[in-house]
Amino acid sequence: MNKEVTMTFRLEPDLRTSFTEATEMEHRPAAQVLREFMRDYVEKTRSCATVRPPMSAAERERREDAVNYARSSVGLESFKLSRDDEEHAQRFINGEIALAEFVKVRQ
Structure with missing residues (x-):
């Protein structure tokens, strides 16, 4: 997969530390885990949007x-x-x- 863009965002230092520690415990790069979260979110959002229209x-x-x-x-x-x-x-x-x-x- 060709990685062509960078995303920068702000978060609390404690959250970053905890997240980094958790990914290190699994011996996985933090960027890989974030990409998986993002893919799951996109898939979930797309499936919900196509399955149910707005409810009155x-x-x-x-x-x-x-x-x-x-x-x-x-x-x-x-x-x-x-x-x-x-x-x-x-x-x-x-x-x-x-x-x-x-x-x-x-x-």
């Missing part, structure tokens, strides 16, 4: 109502959602996942 306020409200109904239903059965379940529900409300993924059985 009405859709968000509909999703919140649906999740609140599900919470009530679960509560009537004397169950309580775990923290992971609540985070999963919030991802659905935020539009990060579709209904099919939200209702899919999870381990």
Whole structure:
């Protein structure tokens, strides 16, 4: 891969030190790790942008109502959602996942 540009940015000295120490523990160049972070970020951003269009306020409200109904239903059965379940529900409300993924059985 041909490296043609340099990127300069500011960060806290403690963060730089900690990051350098972490990469040295793995015997990996810091620049290599940063490039991997950047590639992962670009891929994640591209996949999200192509999968989900912006969500309307009405859709968000509909999703919140649906999740609140599900919470009530679960509560009537004397169950309580775990923290992971609540985070999963919030991802659905935020539009990060579709209904099919939200209702899919999870381990």
